[in-house]
Amino acid sequence: FIKETKCFLNIILDELFAQFSRENSADDGIDFRVNKTLSDEETLVITEERKLRQILSNLLNNAFKFTSSGYIEYGYHLIDNNFLEFYVQDSGIGIQKEKQEIIFERFRQVEETFTRKYGGTGLGLAISKGFVELMGGQIRMETQEDKGTTFYFTIPYKPVGSEAKIIKSTNKKNYKWDDKLIL
Numbered sequence: 001f002i003k004e005t006k007c008f009l010n011i012i013l014d015e016l017f018a019q020f021s022r023e024n025s026a027d028d029g030i031d032f033r034v035n036k037t038l039s040d041e042e043t044l045v046i047t048e049e050r051k052l053r054q055i056l057s058n059l060l061n062n063a064f065k066f067t068s069s070g071y072i073e074y075g076y077h078l079i080d081n082n083f084l085e086f087y088v089q090d091s092g093i094g095i096q097k098e099k100q101e102i103i104f105e106r107f108r109q110v111e112e113t114f115t116r117k118y119g120g121t122g123l124g125l126a127i128s129k130g131f132v133e134l135m136g137g138q139i140r141m142e143t144q145e146d147k148g149t150t151f152y153f154t155i156p157y158k159p160v161g162s163e164a165k166i167i168k169s170t171n172k173k174n175y176k177w178d179d180k181l182i183l
């Protein structure tokens with residue numbers, strides 16, 4: 001079910017950055033970066049915070065699992081003022097062309113033998129895709145074997161600031177800031 005709250009995107013990104021830096025301190029040599037393109041105030045949004053955190057965690061988990069050197073970068077851009085496009089980019093092993101469709105399916109992995117090198121259950125991307133779609137967005141991927149992979153996903157951009165403005169202009173008579181702003 002849907003549970004939207006107000007939250008600061010930049011804070012979520014910073015917290016994930018701290019967590020993944022801590023957990024992957026052994027992977028030195030990887031340049032790990034976060035790219036925040038809006039001011040902190042502009043990232044006060046209405047969204048399903050837990051789903052968003054889960055999607056980003058799943059993608060960052062994969063990025064660290066499949067990258068042994070180079071860099072991992074994640075961040076977001078605002079598109080047409082009404083969608084946020086997040087990305088998680090790595091310089092890891094990449095994904096073969098013929099596998100690019102199946103990895104979003106449940107329990108599917110590029111290497112499906114019992115002796116495979118990388119652990120996991122093959123659920124992370126299926127869950128992420130489901131969550132993105134429930135939130136009204138789309139997920140896609142660009143990858144090149146041995147060069148790296150970038151996952152992109154969109155969600156609607158619902159800043160608290162503009163929400164307040166819209167309510168104000170459509171409901172001038174008995175407008176009460178607090179009543180309308182709290183969701």
Ligand code: ATP
Pocket residue numbers: 058062063066090092093094095103108109110111119120121122123124125126149
């Ligand atoms: P789980 O997430 O359940 O622990 P998993 O990581 O294997 O297991 P998914 O996150 O769904 O499952 O990813 C499916 C498969 O897609 C991976 O096993 C891997 O083969 C491929 N894959 C996903 N992300 C990347 C990436 N960044 N680089 C290379 N391959 C990837």
Ligand code: MG
Pocket residue numbers: 058061062120123124125
């Ligand atoms: Mg995974």
